[in-house]
Amino acid sequence: MSGTTFTNARIVCPDGGDRAGTLSVRDGVIAADAGGETIDLKGKLLAPAIVDLGVFAVDKAAFARGGIARVGLMPDQSPVLDDPGIIQRAAAMGKPDLWVHPIAAATRGLAGADIAEMALAADAGAKAVATGREWIADSGVMRKVLAYAADCGMIVISHAEDGGLAADAVATEGETATRLGLPAAPALAEVLAVARDVMLAEEMGARLHLRQVTTAAGLDLVRRAKARGVRVTCGITPPHLYLTDIDISDYRTFTRLSPPLRCESDRQAAREALADGTIDVLCSGHDPRGPEEKRLPFADSLPGSAGAETLLALGLGLVRDELISLDRLFALLARNPARILGLETGALTPGSPADLVVVDADAPWKIDAEQMAASAGNTPFDGLPVQGRVLQLWKGGARLR
């Protein structure tokens, strides 16, 4: 494979900082020098391609537009990713232009009862196991899942929401849900689940990743657990950093998310936790839902948003708000999720796979549900003006976009 050299780039590396310079690629990996083709980036950003941890659909067009070269695919597929054959098939779904890293079901059929075949899943290509869209209600089962996953060298990705409290809720308890007459659960549903899972992981010495933590108290538990050395990481998606429960006021089902949107003080706490390093991963939670699942009364619609194409621009917004630095943004988007999945990517160090994005960080555009590349346009940010466009996407030294 011939080489490529990017010149005149603003190179953003989670490990190497933010600098102007030149980057070379040879044989699909980042190299000291390359020769071959030279591309003048004219000062545009060159950064690691996004590793999107925990998506619900393989939606290649959306990922390409979003600068996403790798996804961790949630086990909530049909059929559930709990069998080696199914996992192998999932791992091949994105080829050749997208790496799909399957996340296997932690329990058989995601039923929360029997431990899934984790070692077989790992052999088949699974990079982690997950509880899926819901938590594991039985604490005895969760404890065994964490213990067994630790034996197999797998990280457990959990959905932190107490199912008893969450029940049929579609919103967070508060004035908005009360006025709208919607079933609501206290934010405590998340906090209790975080507390339980962190304590179980601590006891078992297991690695735990909480896919989304969205409340002040939940984030505080994670912060304190990290301080005492628990092997816990956590993530968040942009809606919980930008929106609150007030945004569900007109019953717009694109704002129906899981976990539901929180109050303003939780949103502020999430932004602080992003800045202080408590949150490790910024992900899209990409979950395209068509009109048959969204053009319904709020409580009858299904949760989720199509986030892949808006992830980078909304992440850049956090940099513009001076909440985080540019290299920290790409730690959240690429390096940290890569590490959680055990992938040798996510930074621009020599020898790493040349998974790269070239970004015009200032390019203005307006999020438009009608114009999305995703298989459905269910974005809670419809109409929002943002900045930051992916100009090029490279995977293993090959240009995809």
Next chain:
Amino acid sequence: MSASDHRPAAVLHGREAFPHRHLTGIDGLQPHEIMFLLDEAENWAEANRSHAKSDHRLDGLTQINAFFENSTRTLLSFEIAGKRLGADVVNMHAAQSSVKKGETLIDTAMTLNAMRADVIVIRHGSSGAVQLIADKVNCPVLNAGDGWHEHPTQALLDALTIRRRRGSIAGQRVVICGDLMHSRVARSNILALTALAAEVRVVAPTTLMPPAVEQMGVTPFTDFDAALDGADVVMMLRLQNERMSGAFIPSTREYHLRYGLTPERLALAKPDALVMHPGPMNRGVEIVSSVADDPERSAITEQVAMGVAVRMACLDVLTRGARGVEGWA
């Protein structure tokens, strides 16, 4: 005359008095717009007492009552209201089970629209469902109850009943007791009564109290006796069967002990306090018969009568634009 009894509606003409296309809720209505509807309903209340109850202003118009949730009383009330105004009234009973999911709700709305209904009355089990349909059709939509959200005509008929029996709404101490969490009647009443400057107290066990309800301008109580002190109006809510055993309250007899309206308890309110209930009642649970049937204190049958008048007023007002009534086009 208190602030809310002042009626700018008298000086607003035609559409200015009620510039809304639909009635999806009390939320979004100005106090003078609520008063305008009450004044209109007052006229019908008088007319309904005479022998010649029929009117012809809705002659030739089609009113569809699309009820996605079972109802006897409200459906009957809307049907009588429409027929007294001369409308051709059609009832669509869409069993919740068959029309709940998928595109069907929107499809149903489009179907009703294609049949060129002139006014659609909708009840649905999901909060926000009526607004969803209202956004898709070309005719006025009246909310006859959506989930736990709103039941605006119930709040209007309750307000009218209070105004007739107590002389005004402003300054009245109204105690609403029961399953507030799951009650659209409670939400619409809170919105209407606070807008009209009543003092509203809400009473429920914490398991049935909507979180942050005080943000709606009411005072929550768990102790019914304490809340009744100085009450002008005691409004009891129906306890739904499915909430009676275990999940929210231990039993009906325990509920009755703490929240049942008995003569002894009613004595804690003002001597002439009015008793109301949206029906249907669970006699012996939230209210005992001697209170419910006391003609001096209970306004329960008057509420039913006012329901027809309020619905006639709403049907009339919402179709004025389409009927080309002067000032409403």
